Amino acid sequence: MDESRPPETYRIPDAARIGHVHLKVSDLEKALKFYSGLLGFQVRQRYGREAVFLAAGNYHHHIGLNIWFSKGGLSAPKSSPGLFHTAICYPNRRELARIYHRLKEHKYPLTGAADHGVSEALYLDDPDGNGVELYWDTPFESWPKTDNGSLEMYTRPLDLEGLLAELDRV
DSSP: OTSSSOOOOOOOOOOOOOOOEEEEEEHHHHOOOOOOOIIOOOOEEHHHHHHEEEEEOOOOOOOEOOTTTTTTOOOOTTTTSSSEEEEESSSSSSHHHHHHHHHHHHTTOOEEEOSSEEEEEEEEETEEEEEEEEEOOGGGOOOOOTTTTTTTTEEEEEHHHHHHHHHHGG
């Protein structure tokens, strides 16, 4: 590579997406109870007692879990480099309300809840301390913009009671 030339400009295709996340976990069954039992992902395939692949709907896998290098290991310190969180996008506000209600029923603790203007999000940690964001995107037309028209995301408290009221709407 010629260091005197600027790198070529490349833009990822607009249709590109993040397909799945694959997590190292310390206890496969504990992680499976969280991602499948609590969050509702379906088991697509198991590799014995070492790995499992989970999905929502008709997809091969959205989440891979394995203990290949991490069985019985300790959670990474929050101050270490690594994954901040896995974000799981719900199709609408009502579905986000349903999972929030489920978390409350199971007394699963949140680490946060926020209105970002472009989305509303619930934050929690999986059994290994990996961050998980459960969210829905608000309609594009309602996204907050600056005076010059650029996006202006923010972080404000999410009205959790208002979110639960979504379940009472027909």
